[in-house]
Amino acid sequence: KNEVEQSPQNLTAQEGEFITINCSYSVGISALHWLQQHPGGGIVSLFMLSSGKKKHGRLIATINIQEKHSSLHITASHPRDSAVYICAVTSYNTDKLIFGTGTRLQVFP
């Protein structure tokens, strides 16, 4: 079993829909990250959080430390949001990231 699990693996949506991507982890962590990777492109860090909730534009990330679960929400989705969204954690006392396998999101106009 992977230490970081994401669901769903693939997600399609119509423009304007509200989207949720989930991440569960099984190790103690010092931080959780949400990353975005466009096809053939680099990786952009969207959020780093260790508690509570963060918001940036139409993106919201939440984390529940007790339940070892995080969610990434996209409000009013747009085709340009189409990308792979990756959840990663920094396990406690290390600096290396452990990655989920990613969620491939396609938003259609």
Place this chain on the structure above:
Amino acid sequence: NAGVMQNPRHLVRRRGQEARLRCSPMKGHSHVYWYRQLPEEGLKFMVYLQKENIIDESGMPKERFSAEFPKEGPSILRIQQVVRGDSAAYFCASSPRLAVVYNEQFFGPGTRLTVL
């Protein structure tokens, strides 16, 4: 302030050749991480370096792979005698690592290595 730079962006090598991948961290960042993304797979940690020191190389294959981060110049990931299975995207990330607080890692654009 330029972001993390990686070069080359694309690298083609024949089996048995050497591949050198370079990573220049963001200005002021003294910590570098290398990650590998195999085709259709997730990212995997390879090595974590500080200037002139390897902090954690638990993700590096035992043979043919080495990494360095000299006092001056970029971090280098070196793959000797490449094989087809080394074909992947290699990403570098850097962080400032201030005090004891965990710091965000900033990713470079990656080097896509193709072994023929």
